[in-house]
Amino acid sequence: MAYTEIIYDVSDRVATITLNRPDKLNAWTPTMEAEVLDAMLKSNKDEGVRVIVLTGAGRGFCAGADLSSLDSMSKTDDPQTALKRLREKFKGPQIEGARPDFQKTYTYFMALDKPVIGAINGAAAGLGMVIALYCDIRFASDKAKFSTAFARRGLIAEYGMSWMLPRLVGVANALDLLYSARLVEAAEAEKMGLVNRVVPLEQFEAQVRAYAVELASACSPRSLKVMKRQVYNALFSSLAEAVDVANEEMVASLQCEDFKEGVAHFLAKRAPNFTGR
Numbered sequence: 356m357a358y359t360e361i362i363y364d365v366s367d368r369v370a371t372i373t374l375n376r377p378d379k380l381n382a383w384t385p386t387m388e389a390e391v392l393d394a395m396l397k398s399n400k401d402e403g404v405r406v407i408v409l410t411g412a413g414r415g416f417c418a419g420a421d422l423s424s425l426d427s428m429s430k431t432d433d434p435q436t437a438l439k440r441l442r443e444k445f446k447g448p449q450i451e452g453a454r455p456d457f458q459k460t461y462t463y464f465m466a467l468d469k470p471v472i473g474a475i476n477g478a479a480a481g482l483g484m485v486i487a488l489y490c491d492i493r494f495a496s497d498k499a500k501f502s503t504a505f506a507r508r509g510l511i512a513e514y515g516m517s518w519m520l521p522r523l524v525g526v527a528n529a530l531d532l533l534y535s536a537r538l539v540e541a542a543e544a545e546k547m548g549l550v551n552r553v554v555p556l557e558q559f560e561a562q563v564r565a566y567a568v569e570l571a572s573a574c575s576p577r578s579l580k581v582m583k584r585q586v587y588n589a590l591f592s593s594l595a596e597a598v599d600v601a602n603e604e605m606v607a608s609l610q611c612e613d614f615k616e617g618v619a620h621f622l623a624k625r626a627p628n629f630t631g632r
Contacts, residue, residue: 369404383483384421447461496556499541
């Protein structure tokens with residue numbers, strides 16, 4: 356696929372996907388959605404990629420859905436037709452072995468084998484905030500701002516945000532953000548757990564990249580894959596089930612090449628050469 360609304364780059368085993376409509380604060384369109392999906396799945400299959408970074412060009416991360424597409428949906432004569440279209444959209448890509456929960460639109464980020472880092476350089480509002488939530492880790496520049504936006508547009512908590520947001524910030528904070536649709540500065544977002552780290556804008560790109568490269572070079576890609584699956588699946592399991600899964604995965608990991616390399620490079624005091632096997 357040729358990309359017109361994103362930029363795709365791979366270097367140092369890190370794939371960077373940049374939303375590229377800076378004049379529109381990277382407002383989300385059907386074209387952008389298809390291109391991001393293609394780039395994410397391509398990164399997931401590429402053995403030369405170990406970490407994925409999603410960010411925005413210019414001043415914004417993503418200002419939400421392009422309102423022209425929402426307006427056209429509101430003019431649909433038959434509500435059942437609109438609902439059918441949304442259900443089709445919510446199906447998302449089919450990823451082998453993933454829970455159905457992680458095969459919906461945007462939730463598929465959680466089914467990818469590789470860490471997805473959201474590099475929130477600027478405004479993330481509405482759908483833009485939803486997309487940020489489905490990244491595994493969120494870095495924000497000190498210029499980033501967040502808003503659910505929906506209540507001020509006559510809309511609702513979209514794309515499973517009602518499930519994801521409380522798990523990150525707690526029920527009371529989630530309801531505050533949804534009810535008020537107020538603008539949240541980066542510092543407050545970090546305090547409530549919406550983002551992992553806030554970085555000054557002038558250092559932002561370098562620090563995000565340094566973190567991504569460290570994961571890609573110093574950590575076993577097999578370990579990252581298994582731990583990501585463990586954490587997300589455990590959201591639907593009991594503690595006892597999580598312990599049982601951990602025991603099974605521990606036995607499997609002790610037989611793999613990356614464990615042997617993990618011990619060898621530590622004892623030799625050298626850089627690791629993990630293969631992901």
